[in-house]
Amino acid sequence: MSPDRPVTTETGQRNSAPFPVKTIVSGGFGVGKTTMIGAVSEIDPLTTEEQLTVVSAGIDSLAGVEDKTTTTVAMDFGRLTLSDDLILYLFGTPGQDRYWFTWDDLTYGAVGAVVLIDTRRLPDSFGPVGYFEQRGIPFVVAINEFADAPHHYTTAEVRDALDIPGHVPVVRCDARDTRSSITVLLALVDHALTHPTPPEQPHQPIAQGAST
Amino acid sequence: MPGPAGAPEWDEAWETCADEQVRPYAITGGRTRPQHSMRLVTLLEAAEAGPVHGLGPESARAVELCRERPCPVAEIAARLGLPVQATKVVLSDLIDRGALVMALPGPGADHLQLLEALRSGLETRLSHVA
Numbered sequence: 001m002s003p004d005r006p007v008t009t010e011t012g013q014r015n016s017a018p019f020p021v022k023t024i025v026s027g028g029f030g031v032g033k034t035t036m037i038g039a040v041s042e043i044d045p046l047t048t049e050e051q052l053t054v055v056s057a058g059i060d061s062l063a064g065v066e067d068k069t070t071t072t073v074a075m076d077f078g079r080l081t082l083s084d085d086l087i088l089y090l091f092g093t094p095g096q097d098r099y100w101f102t103w104d105d106l107t108y109g110a111v112g113a114v115v116l117i118d119t120r121r122l123p124d125s126f127g128p129v130g131y132f133e134q135r136g137i138p139f140v141v142a143i144n145e146f147a148d149a150p151h152h153y154t155t156a157e158v159r160d161a162l163d164i165p166g167h168v169p170v171v172r173c174d175a176r177d178t179r180s181s182i183t184v185l186l187a188l189v190d191h192a193l194t195h196p197t198p199p200e201q202p203h204q205p206i207a208q209g210a211s212t
Numbered sequence: 213m214p215g216p217a218g219a220p221e222w223d224e225a226w227e228t229c230a231d232e233q234v235r236p237y238a239i240t241g242g243r244t245r246p247q248h249s250m251r252l253v254t255l256l257e258a259a260e261a262g263p264v265h266g267l268g269p270e271s272a273r274a275v276e277l278c279r280e281r282p283c284p285v286a287e288i289a290a291r292l293g294l295p296v297q298a299t300k301v302v303l304s305d306l307i308d309r310g311a312l313v314m315a316l317p318g319p320g321a322d323h324l325q326l327l328e329a330l331r332s333g334l335e336t337r338l339s340h341v342a
Binding site: 012013014015016017018019020021022046047048049050072075077079080082083085086088089091105106108109111178179182183185186189190192193 | 248251252253254255257282284286287289290291293295296297307308310312313314315316317318319323324326327328329330331333334335336337338341
């Protein structure tokens with residue numbers, strides 16, 4: 001560990017830190033992702049920006065040549081210290097669904113995801129639901145109850161409309177409310193416990209040989 | 213706009229022609245790949261209690277952020293106002309300098325144990341919310 005020795009994979013590491021657990025809050029634009037993160041987080045939600053190279057879809061012949069643009073996407077996140085050994089980080093997915101590859105880094109090692117739904121804009125939810133289903137990441141669907149929604153759909157109606165598998169919980173919540181949002185996270189953890197999908201990826205992909 | 217004391221002088225022409233997408237990588241000397249592999253929630257902490265001399269403003273701030281408690285890459289990036297990838301390069305250099313260490317969790321927790329601990333922690337938190 002002496003600093004003047006050449007850097008190897010073992011140097012620059014310490015092995016007594018809390019376990020960082022990552023949870024994703026997803027859903028369409030404006031559905032309340034940051035609100036939910038803020039309701040649970042012990043800090044005001046922070047925004048991390050990442051610049052990504054986006055290759056225009058459908059122009060494969062130019063991929064890797066010139067037809068690239070750089071786009072900045074923003075990810076909100078919050079933190080909740082649960083014990084000396086455990087810190088929960090909540091990450092919101094960027095609102096635009098064409099940046100899936102951002103999500104892969106974002107969701108890497110996540111224990112699960114909450115897909116927030118606004119029943120006035122159900123089609124916005126197809127992307128996130130399909131993404132987590134396909135990736136085998138445990139998720140729950142949480143209907144954010146907007147006070148001015150014209151009609152309160154039943155969870156069965158939402159499940160039917162979004163073709164959500166029977167084992168995936170569909171719950172109601174108020175994303176502004178801490179209790180309600182934590183209850184959603186508990187539903188997610190219970191779901192992940194009862195439907196274990198061993199992660200293909202470790203929680204912490206750095207030097208985790210000891211825990212696999 | 214003059215940088216903080218000790219920072220290299222900013223070339224104004226460079227600053228105006230290069231928008232915010234280029235500036236972060238000027239800080240990293242044009243490098244976009246960190247030497248050390250890290251993720252958004254990889255925690256870092258300061259290696260030494262005392263100040264580290266000769267660091268640029270971003271690097272110095274990063275070390276300060278990691279002094280009180282281990283800080284994840286995503287939070288450092290947010291507080292520095294740098295993209296995640298550029299932040300990783302800065303942090304990787306700080307690891308090589310011996311200013312920061314990656315704070316990895318101790319061994320022991322498997323996936324189910326982690327979920328149980330998460331549930332227990334959330335239930336405790338719920339019971340404390342009015």
